[in-house]
Amino acid sequence: MKKATFCLWMSLWAPVSFGAQSIFDPEQNTWTINNGWVYAVFELTPEGHFLAREVDDLHSGDRWTASPNQPSALIRLQAGNELFDARRQYVLVNHGVQTTTPAGVRQSIVLQDLNGAAQFTLVLKVYDDQPVLRYGLTYRNLTGSITDVSSINLLPWTFDSAGKHFTALRVNQWTADSRNFESYQADLDYDGAAFEVLAGAHGQQCGWLALRDDHTRGLFAGWEFDGRSKATVRQAGSEGFLDFSAAVLDLHHPVEPATDFAMPSAFLGLFHGDFDEAGYRTQRFVEAVLAKPAPEGKTFPYISWDSWAYQEQIDEQTLRRNADIAASLGVELFVVDLGWARSIGDWYADPGKFPNGLAALSDYVHLLGMKFGLHFALTEADPKSPVFRANPDWTSSENDNYHGAVSLCLSHQPTRDWLIQQGIRIIDDYGVDWILQDGENMVKKCTKTTHTHDPADSNYSNAVDGLNAVVSAIQAARPNVYWENCEDGGNMMTFNMVKRYVTSITNDASGSLQSRRAVFGATYPFPPRFAERYMPDTDGISPYATHSYRFGGPWVLMNRLTDVTPEQKGFLAQQVDRYKSERGLISSGKVYHIQAPAANATDVIQSYNPDTDSAIAVVTRAQSDGPEFIFHPKGLDPDQRYTVWFEIDPSVYSLPGAQLMDTGVRVDLPTPYSSDVVHIDHQ
Numbered sequence: 052m053k054k055a056t057f058c059l060w061m062s063l064w065a066p067v068s069f070g071a072q073s074i075f076d077p078e079q080n081t082w083t084i085n086n087g088w089v090y091a092v093f094e095l096t097p098e099g100h101f102l103a104r105e106v107d108d109l110h111s112g113d114r115w116t117a118s119p120n121q122p123s124a125l126i127r128l129q130a131g132n133e134l135f136d137a138r139r140q141y142v143l144v145n146h147g148v149q150t151t152t153p154a155g156v157r158q159s160i161v162l163q164d165l166n167g168a169a170q171f172t173l174v175l176k177v178y179d180d181q182p183v184l185r186y187g188l189t190y191r192n193l194t195g196s197i198t199d200v201s202s203i204n205l206l207p208w209t210f211d212s213a214g215k216h217f218t219a220l221r222v223n224q225w226t227a228d229s230r231n232f233e234s235y236q237a238d239l240d241y242d243g244a245a246f247e248v249l250a251g252a253h254g255q256q257c258g259w260l261a262l263r264d265d266h267t268r269g270l271f272a273g274w275e276f277d278g279r280s281k282a283t284v285r286q287a288g289s290e291g292f293l294d295f296s297a298a299v300l301d302l303h304h305p306v307e308p309a310t311d312f313a314m315p316s317a318f319l320g321l322f323h324g325d326f327d328e329a330g331y332r333t334q335r336f337v338e339a340v341l342a343k344p345a346p347e348g349k350t351f352p353y354i355s356w357d358s359w360a361y362q363e364q365i366d367e368q369t370l371r372r373n374a375d376i377a378a379s380l381g382v383e384l385f386v387v388d389l390g391w392a393r394s395i396g397d398w399y400a401d402p403g404k405f406p407n408g409l410a411a412l413s414d415y416v417h418l419l420g421m422k423f424g425l426h427f428a429l430t431e432a433d434p435k436s437p438v439f440r441a442n443p444d445w446t447s448s449e450n451d452n453y454h455g456a457v458s459l460c461l462s463h464q465p466t467r468d469w470l471i472q473q474g475i476r477i478i479d480d481y482g483v484d485w486i487l488q489d490g491e492n493m494v495k496k497c498t499k500t501t502h503t504h505d506p507a508d509s510n511y512s513n514a515v516d517g518l519n520a521v522v523s524a525i526q527a528a529r530p531n532v533y534w535e536n537c538e539d540g541g542n543m544m545t546f547n548m549v550k551r552y553v554t555s556i557t558n559d560a561s562g563s564l565q566s567r568r569a570v571f572g573a574t575y576p577f578p579p580r581f582a583e584r585y586m587p588d589t590d591g592i593s594p595y596a597t598h599s600y601r602f603g604g605p606w607v608l609m610n611r612l613t614d615v616t617p618e619q620k621g622f623l624a625q626q627v628d629r630y631k632s633e634r635g636l637i638s639s640g641k642v643y644h645i646q647a648p649a650a651n652a653t654d655v656i657q658s659y660n661p662d663t664d665s666a667i668a669v670v671t672r673a674q675s676d677g678p679e680f681i682f683h684p685k686g687l688d689p690d691q692r693y694t695v696w697f698e699i700d701p702s703v704y705s706l707p708g709a710q711l712m713d714t715g716v717r718v719d720l721p722t723p724y725s726s727d728v729v730h731i732d733h734q
Contacts, residue, residue, distance in 0.1 A: 121291075155176060270319060385424065396431060578638065682715055
């Protein structure tokens, strides 16, 4: 490196106080985007190739530069017979900079293919105080005929591997039979074998991955798409590069002449440290930029009650009795689950169950001071429902068999229009504050030639033109109603999901241990509020059970409250109060994954809030392990003194942060299935 270049880099290394900016150098044809944390350079070369040159971390000094052996091109797309990649040549048409909300800059760059086949608009965004570059690409068909976009790359990044050794992390989604948010780390194969992430609705993993080298230099990435995708990262060690990719599966999207196709956005982030740091930086970015704002700050995540303990055997009087008890416990949201309607898809209240109308129950719940929520399996309908009798072709070509219903194809325009109308009517008719969206697979597979979508494009169409379009239209019409994502459990954990829902279920009423496992994994990529838990009747009511649901997003009671004893009610009310006092600390803190849950072990998850310099940890002993656990908290100020106290053990300690983190603190767990909650407060 030349001395002048080195001096320039050293001047850029130190964090700066100015807001985000983008600077164009017309002599070099380079764009430099800088927010004081991210420093990224892009170039339109003299030969007409548009390339990423580097993405650097100004806080740590970590640099991610392009490989001399493999160019990094942000345009990687196949349209018809035309392949647009690093070898393609472009001419600059236009470019411009705008400010963003939240504070940041948006750099747009319009390039036209030299062969006149396409025009691309690349949008690059950085936000103040975020180590993340977010980007999107729009393709315009300049040919005189329809072209099918058959391949796009949502992670089109290649970097110099610099002879380093890399470890990658992914997190599974949830299914009842096999996966439960397990995290998986693996060393990248030096010879190019790919580390894979199969994401999206009904996919295997969450739509996120992270990677770090032996010097704790790291990258994380997420893509904003609910359909199925396949992402990879691989190291071509002998050729000296690290290559990322993320493909939308089964893509065949027709684009008319002179019209646009917008790729789903994605983001690339920087971190320095362990994978907890990668998760924290992802979560802070999600909360600041992507996520639908949470309702009423200090009262969210909610404590709620859901009727599923009764399954579909619900009626007005049963629900009124449960509502009385729920309100006395301090429940904030009362949700009527599956079984309220005449049938799935016939979205009118069952008059036999609700002789006074469902609105009367909603009014009663509101009088008790709670919000009213309703289950809505919008992608399904009973085969005998009026909608299917009138429109038998609205079915998807593949059925997910949700409680005997048949799957709808949401990207078929008449289906979509009907569903939007139904959603708005349900909200208005029944005074709904909260929608529990459910279904077996929210992005349907459909190859019907009689529908308005292309038969070969249902993955993209049913995600973007189907599910996203329906939910967005209902939310735009009724913006004060909040939505919960549930796909038979946490099976659509994507960074598009967070933009429309304020929370997502992780475990689907599967019990204490499974709940802790789900939260442990889901809080790597997602903020804690997107780790909602359903507590079933089968768990019983004990400190072990309630502590198992303390950490994460909304805590949902699924107990038959009319069967709960007075003593249990008193205990539950106490636990609800404690949950409410701690939810803000947990949801806004940095999550430390200290020891993963297992059937024969003790597990620990911690949140540290840098604003209050305080921490909370849930320590839970499962079936067997020792009668005590030495807990080593993380993230504390080593020079600060802290008060340590417990919710069960009466012991109180005053210890410096350095000692707490080094030698730890003892947590008594005298029997199997015992637990405690540890509080560490700044003195």
